[in-house]
Amino acid sequence: MGPTTGILGMIESHLPPWERAFVLCEIYFAEVSWIYRGITRAQVFDDLLPTFYKKHTVYAPEDHSGPHNLALLFAIFAIGALLETTQGASNDEAEHYHQIARAAVCLQPILEKPSLVAIQTLRLWSIYNGMSDGDANSEKSMEMTWSLVTLAARLSQTVRWNLFFLNHHL
Secondary structure (H helix, E strand, O other): OOOOHHHHHHOOOOOHHHHHHHHHHHHHHHHHHOOOOOOOHHHHHHHHHHHHHOOOOOOOOOOOOHHHHHHHHHHHHHHHHHOOOOOOOHHHHHHHHHHHHHHOOOOOOOOOOHHHHHHHHHHHHHHHHHHOOOOOHHHHHHHHHHHHHHHHHHHHHHHHHHHHHHHHOO
């Protein structure tokens, strides 16, 4: 077990119980998915949740257990917790999941070999940042939100170019 695997396990230990995870994902899809359609229900409920909660899947053609996948799941939890309107919900829970997502994404370089999941995570961070109470009215917060959107867009161009290059030079 390498150092990244140990840290990934430590990050996984912050996963909420299955029932809570399911509720947070449902909140995300009820409240945010109509704004940002970059993540599908199938990706979350058929790939990410079963992978990290060790639930059986019928067919798993890809490995969804990497750090960026975990970061994406925690970003969804953060937004779900932020938007939850039931009693007992707090922004502390949302911020906790946001910080865990940030830690997970650092385990695999984003800029060297960008992936779709890393781009999705960056985009969700921009949504979280724009909606969170922290510095929502400050220029610094808006700069960070737009910086994340810009970085996600730039990385998506890189991924698209790499796919184009592979398809035309193989």
